[in-house]
Amino acid sequence: MTKKGFQISIQGSDKIMTCREDESLLSGLARYGQKEVPAGCRQGGCGVCKIRVLKGKFETGKMSIKHVSAMEKDMNFTLACKTFPKSDMVITVNIKGDRKWQ
Amino acid sequence: MAISGVLRPGFVQIRVLDMAEAIIHYRDRIGLEMVGTEADGRVYLKAYDEFDRHSIILRECEEAGLDMMAFKVSSEACLDEYEEKLRGQGFEVTAIAAGEQPGVGRRISFMAPTGHRFDLYVDMELSDNGPMTNNPDVSQLDPRGMKALRFDHCLLYGGDIDGTKKVFEDILGFSTSEVVVDDDTGMIIALFLTSSNKAHDLALVRHEEDGKLHHVSFLVEDWTSLRDAADIMTRYDISRDIGPTRHGITRGQTIYFFDPSGNRNEVFSGGYAYYPDNPLRVWQASSVGKAIFYYERELNDRFMTVVT
Numbered sequence A: 001m002t003k004k005g006f007q008i009s010i011q012g013s014d015k016i017m018t019c020r021e022d023e024s025l026l027s028g029l030a031r032y033g034q035k036e037v038p039a040g041c042r043q044g045g046c047g048v049c050k051i052r053v054l055k056g057k058f059e060t061g062k063m064s065i066k067h068v069s070a071m072e073k074d075m076n077f078t079l080a081c082k083t084f085p086k087s088d089m090v091i092t093v094n095i096k097g098d099r100k101w102q
Numbered sequence B: 001m002a003i004s005g006v007l008r009p010g011f012v013q014i015r016v017l018d019m020a021e022a023i024i025h026y027r028d029r030i031g032l033e034m035v036g037t038e039a040d041g042r043v044y045l046k047a048y049d050e051f052d053r054h055s056i057i058l059r060e061c062e063e064a065g066l067d068m069m070a071f072k073v074s075s076e077a078c079l080d081e082y083e084e085k086l087r088g089q090g091f092e093v094t095a096i097a098a099g100e101q102p103g104v105g106r107r108i109s110f111m112a113p114t115g116h117r118f119d120l121y122v123d124m125e126l127s128d129n130g131p132m133t134n135n136p137d138v139s140q141l142d143p144r145g146m147k148a149l150r151f152d153h154c155l156l157y158g159g160d161i162d163g164t165k166k167v168f169e170d171i172l173g174f175s176t177s178e179v180v181v182d183d184d185t186g187m188i189i190a191l192f193l194t195s196s197n198k199a200h201d202l203a204l205v206r207h208e209e210d211g212k213l214h215h216v217s218f219l220v221e222d223w224t225s226l227r228d229a230a231d232i233m234t235r236y237d238i239s240r241d242i243g244p245t246r247h248g249i250t251r252g253q254t255i256y257f258f259d260p261s262g263n264r265n266e267v268f269s270g271g272y273a274y275y276p277d278n279p280l281r282v283w284q285a286s287s288v289g290k291a292i293f294y295y296e297r298e299l300n301d302r303f304m305t306v307v308t
């Protein structure tokens, strides 16, 4: 049985990527070889995969509060490796904050 | 010179986001023994080839990373000497009473210039499950998971690595076995410190943010053990960073991977024997790929940026 898939897009790009609801956004996007959301620890600890959700519903696993504060969480900042889509989503990677990835 | 003063890395306290997941990782996958859970929630573990009571402490917290790394010291006289010298250099030294961790004697604690807390202590109770000493078999318990033999070393990231180097060399008697330097300026970018016969007991990399953890390393027996560890990583879908491969620095064989909170772990085997009269080994930053990952000959993106 195939799991339900949702369509994910990164703001500013036409590319539509499919992510299953039982996998993290980061692993879903990884199948497309995208480089915009970098993969670090994949466990919610290092913060390099930080994104902001502009549209869509999602659930999150445990994330280090150093990288997503309670206030940021309310503003839909999240870590892609601990974000599980519950609907189609639009995300942005152009966020201010502590992304150190360069 | 016989080993005295600082003997070895003794224990490390790691912050984890979810204790239940962390226990599965460290006990069942890496193969540590559970020693106990204390009233404050901290969980104590040890590797099967360690004599002392514990070496890994897990503390549940909303932020991953390292609370402190501690070194075992050979005598109270040495501990007093370190305390006096640290104070003399302007460090604030905190005394931690015996029993703050079960089975551990008094400790002294200080914050290094890179923003890492280090503790020093002399006494820790012996474990009932340590290596045998009377007509000893190779192990008393059947090794599990990745069969980690012992907690081996840490790599830490912070700003003033020259400052921390100075404390460890001048006060605590460590030697630097290897450095990575900027080709043009000679500025140290990474350094490897040893208090013993091992190629490193502590490593430091220059980084914009203080107090960061790059990895906590566990010794395994050999290259074949790394293959078996890699099998476990795939079987249990553990987030792997790189390896099995080899470090040019220390010549150790390695796999980097992540615990369920994003703290990097390493399983490590081999490495040369260090003696305090060995000349310093120097790597130019232009060869850093080979220095860190000898077979890939280049760093992966995560090496310099992914820390907790």
Ligand code: FES
Binding pocket: A038, A039, A040, A041, A042, A043, A044, A045, A046, A047, A048, A049, A050, A079, A080, A081, A082, B262
């Ligand atoms: S990759 Fe480390 S927090 Fe997502």
Ligand SMILES: [Fe+2]
Binding pocket: B153, B154, B155, B215, B217, B266, B268
């Ligand atoms: Fe290491």
